[in-house]
Amino acid sequence: MRTVETESGERYLLLKESSDASLVRDPETGEERYVDADRLREVGGESPLVVAATGVPEPVRQLLTAVHTERSLGLVMELADRGPVPVVDLLGAYELCESDFHGLLSELRAAGLVAESRVAGERGYDATELAQEAVEGVRTAEESAAGIDDDAAADSR
Structure with a gap:
């Protein structure tokens, strides 16, 4: 996995590449999509794991x-x-x-x-x-996860 960015500075994690398109993941949202390969350039010196961590506030x-x-x-x-x-x-x-x-x-x-x-x-x-801010973020995430768990339990009934 490598770190890449578009001309506009958006950073992605490169998952797969071909001559036409590359599969990338947005570290902030986890969303995967294909981008024209010629629109991406490799970002040197920045670990993909550090970039992946940017999905956390x-x-x-x-x-x-x-x-x-x-x-x-x-x-x-x-x-x-x-x-x-x-x-x-x-x-x-x-x-x-x-x-x-x-x-x-x-x-x-x-x-x-x-x-x-x-x-x-x-x-x-x-x-x-x-x-x-960190404590609030952790608690908000916990509440969101609890809401998802409650929704999943309700859906399984």
Whole structure:
């Protein structure tokens, strides 16, 4: 698989090619279609897997690539839901030792998902706007998937 683009800059994943037409997939929609082969040019230096990932909204991609455990995902979700929370409250609420907790927060801060904040004069942490958008995107996707599952169950009756 290779990355190709049209004259107008639309990027696709090249699935099959012939002298006349090439089968491509739009990474944002997953739609496959044939395009005249002479309208496409190969894009060098960009992995087709990276292009395939562009079908996921940027905030959600950032979240997915930054969190490595359910624990780190849960912390982002909690901060997105609770708003700014003092460090003392966070340490008391979750079963993490202080060094693990600070290591986790450092990773999430580096990823742009968590930011230091002041809460009632105390040091705390809050989800960034990027994290808020990512959490909303994940929840929207979950709701959509649940709706599809409900529709499929209704159709099978």
